Amino acid sequence: MIEFAIGCDVTQEFKKAVAQVEESEWKPIYKTAYGEKYATGTEWAEVCYVPNAIGHSRKDPVYRYLAKREVLEEQELPGMDSQIELSFPTMDIDDRRYKVFGMVTNMDWEGERLIHWLHERCGKSEEAHAVMKDDLAGGKLPSDDFGENAAWWWIMILAFNLNAMMKKLAMGVSWVSKRMKAIRFSFINLPGRVVTRSRSLIIRLTKNNPAMELLLNAREKIAMLQPVPSG
Numbered sequence: 001m002i003e004f005a006i007g008c009d010v011t012q013e014f015k016k017a018v019a020q021v022e023e024s025e026w027k028p029i030y031k032t033a034y035g036e037k038y039a040t041g042t043e044w045a046e047v048c049y050v051p052n053a054i055g056h057s058r059k060d061p062v063y064r065y066l067a068k069r070e071v072l073e074e075q076e077l078p079g080m081d082s083q084i085e086l087s088f089p090t091m092d093i094d095d096r097r098y099k100v101f102g103m104v105t106n107m108d109w110e111g112e113r114l115i116h117w118l119h120e121r122c123g124k125s126e127e128a129h130a131v132m133k134d135d136l137a138g139g140k141l142p143s144d145d146f147g148e149n150a151a152w153w154w155i156m157i158l159a160f161n162l163n164a165m166m167k168k169l170a171m172g173v174s175w176v177s178k179r180m181k182a183i184r185f186s187f188i189n190l191p192g193r194v195v196t197r198s199r200s201l202i203i204r205l206t207k208n209n210p211a212m213e214l215l216l217n218a219r220e221k222i223a224m225l226q227p228v229p230s231g
Contacts (some may be wrong), residue, residue, distance in 0.1 A: 005105035005118050008065065010089035014102055017049035018067045019093060029068070029112055042070040047102075064105050066179055068115060069098040084190050135180035168226065170218040187211060 008014070026043040049065040072090065089100050098191045105114060133139030138156040140151040163183070175183070190211050196201040205212055 001106070003107045005103060005107055005114055005117055007118075008102040008104040010100050010102045013051070014047070014049055014065070014067075015089075015091045015100070017047045018045075018069070018091065018100060018102075019043045019063070021047060021067070023094075026069070027112065029115060042068055044068045046111065059142055062106070064107075065105045066111050066115065067104070068101040068103070069093075072097045072099055090176045096194075126167075127161075131179065132156060136163075166218075171214065187214065 026045045029040050029042045029044055030037050031040050032038075047065040047067045088095055091100050092098075096137065103118060107114060108119070136156045136159050138153060138160075142152050143149055163180070167178065167183075171187070177221055190205060190209065192203050192205045192209075195204060
């Protein structure tokens, strides 16, 4: 099973489920900074919610729904709420207006931990998509045939994973965040000469090339990697 946690649409049905949550079930969300724990002013709760799209069979997957709410500090003046359009979903609970966020998951983590984990990875998925589409040509499919495009995509995914592994395991921490353009310039597209001699393959670089030490260290780290035992 692939575990996931993503934001969900805050529909009217979801808001109705959130409104039915008892006040005692809302728990504060804390953050830790400089070794101290402090309240963020937001709260979370489990929501008993099953969308109609997946609520028809016992064999359907079981998902958890969580809600996070935050009181809007600047409340609208009477009669002005219909004239103000906000970029995020809101709802009124006990005469207070809240900013509401919904989340769906199949993981059994404690709710606050799960919310922090989701927020920490926000933005990284978009960055990964940009690398796949722009750096590794995943956004330029070669054909109008589904099978050929699927094969192209799987090759791109393989290259993406191998590149991530190479940066982390062979090239060092300073290379983990570098994009393919920097890697091509400093590590792949190096001027040199390939020489075959005495059944050996020799690559000659320019004198005092700064990439020499990086290449040697990477080869040494790759040689030290141990295969994962099968079974």
